Amino acid sequence: MNRSWSSLRARLVSTSTSTSHTSSRVRLSSVVFFASTGVLVSSYLLWPSKYRGSPTFTHKPMSPNYFIPATVSDISQTGPDLAVLTLTLPHDAHSTTDDASSLEPIWSIFVKDDDIQVERPYTPLHGVDENGNIKLWVKRYQRGEVGRWLHSKRTGDTVEIRGPLKTFPFHQGKWDEIVMISGGTGFSPFHQLLFRQLLPLQDKPVDDDTRFTLLHASRSPAELPPSPILQPLIDFAGAHPDHLRVRLFVDSDAQARVPESIARSLHVGRIDKCSIAHALGLSDGRCSWTSWINSFWTKGRSRGGDEDIRKKNILVLVCGPEPMVAAIAGPYGKNYSQGKVGGVLAELGFMAGQVWKL
Ligand SMILES: Cc1cc2nc3c(=O)[nH]c(=O)nc-3n(C[C@H](O)[C@H](O)[C@H](O)COP(=O)(O)OP(=O)(O)OC[C@H]3O[C@@H](n4cnc5c(N)ncnc54)[C@H](O)[C@@H]3O)c2cc1C
Structure with missing residues (x-):
């Protein structure tokens, strides 16, 4: 069913004001969902010792428990220190994963x-295509180990991979609105989600009610996600503005050379x-000088007008360099646990159960 941003917003607001019990149930179920997700994700990502020294098998399906070889079938430089690598899995590796849901976003x-x-x-x-191809957008840090090593690979080389590992278990229909905020290669998980969830609906009526917004930042236009990856999202957003909005941010527009269609979102x-x-469609008043000054003076004492956000069935996903994640959503906790909701999202009234730091 198609529906406009404003009508859904109106429905959300009226639902939330009339049924506060419902909204607290939504919040409670989100908190429980996030707590269990946190345990699952961190046990995957923060338990490297369990898999350290994992064996490599050449004729087995993909698995988080062991490595399989993949061939570098293409590598293309997409910007300074950025490259897209295509890895091709052996034929018997991609068609026979134990559990098909493990390839649902985000992994x-x-x-x-x-x-x-x-x-x-x-x-x-x-994700992985029907021919067993996996594309990774990889950043090379000057003194980073694996990024530099991957950038040194050539077509025909072999790399070993293990997975899939769930980074965030997306559930269709669970949220009315999903806002994705990314920096640099933090774009990749959100692209995977949109590519799987929305882009297949390009030429069909979209009957998923969830509204997606992607706010992505790169340092310069040259460091934006490559155009062939970005363009389908921009096109989808143009055709289905009620379902996807894309806004791109760059620190400076020096050497801006992006296609006109992308420049319009920049x-x-x-x-x-x-x-x-x-x-989020909040009133501009929140961003006026007086409201900035007021929020400065009332910080910690009043959250003025935040009620609507707290009652919305909204999820904000944040993925990017740590300083950016901290500024927007508060720092990670110990051992990359979620930590408290802080930063800009806390100032806007978001709370635990509405924000997830990937
Ligand atoms: C779930 C998940 C998914 C991810 N997906 C992607 C993705 O799709 N694409 C991507 O590019 N990244 C991704 N990352 C990040 C990636 O895993 C690595 O963390 C990143 O590539 C850096 O690894 P590295 O080995 O190259 O650098 P590391 O060796 O880990 O170094 C990391 C940083 O420390 C600095 N550093 C290293 N050594 C020193 C030193 N001696 N002194 C000072 N500074 C130093 C480096 O310059 C760099 O800034 C993902 C991370 C997670 C958790």
Whole structure:
């Protein structure tokens, strides 16, 4: 069923004001969902010792418990220190995973750096296709180990991977609205979600009521996700504005050379309180000078007008460099647990159960 942003917003607000019990039940179920998700995800990602020294098998399906070889079938530079690697799995590896739901978004794989025997997680941009191809958008840090190692690979080389590992268990129909905020290659999990969930509906009536908003930031236009990846999202958002909105942010527009269609979604500046408020349709008043000053003076004493956010069945996913995640959603807790909701989202009134840091 198609429905407009404003009519759903109206429905949410009226539902939330008339049935506070319902909203607290939604909140409670979200908190329980997040707590169990947290335990599952962190036990996957923070338990490397269990899999350290995992064996490699050549004729087995993909599994989080052991490595399988994959061939680098393509590598293309997409920006400074950024490349898309295509890994092709052996024929018997991709068609026979034990559990098909493990390939539902959002999942990642571990890649093993053979030189120094360490592994790092990466997120397949599209999942795995019917030919067993996995595309990774990889950033090379000057002194980073695995990113540099992956960038040094050539077509025909072999890398070992294990997975899938669930990064966030998306459930269709669970949320009315999903806002995804990403920085740099933190874009990949959100692309995987949208590619699986929305893009297949391109030429059909979209009957999923969830509304998605992607706010993505890169340092410069040259570091934006590659156009062939970004363009289908922009096109979908143009055709189905009630279901997807995409806003791109760059710190500076120096050397801007992006296609006109992408440039239209581009803003110079950071993802901040105002851009998130705008994306959520909150009144501009929250971003006026006086409201900034008021919020400064009343910080910690009054949350003025936050009630609506707390009662919305909304999920905000955040993925990016740690300083960005901290500024937007508060720092991670110990051992990459979720920690408290902080930063801009806390100022806007979001609470635990509404925010997930990937
Ligand atoms: C679930 C998940 C999915 C991910 N998906 C992706 C993805 O799709 N694409 C992607 O690019 N990344 C992704 N990442 C991040 C990725 O796993 C790695 O953390 C990242 O590639 C850095 O690893 P590295 O081995 O290259 O760098 P590391 O060796 O871990 O170094 C990381 C940082 O520390 C700095 N550093 C290293 N050594 C030193 C030193 N001696 N002194 C000072 N600084 C130093 C590096 O410059 C770098 O900034 C994901 C992470 C998670 C948790």
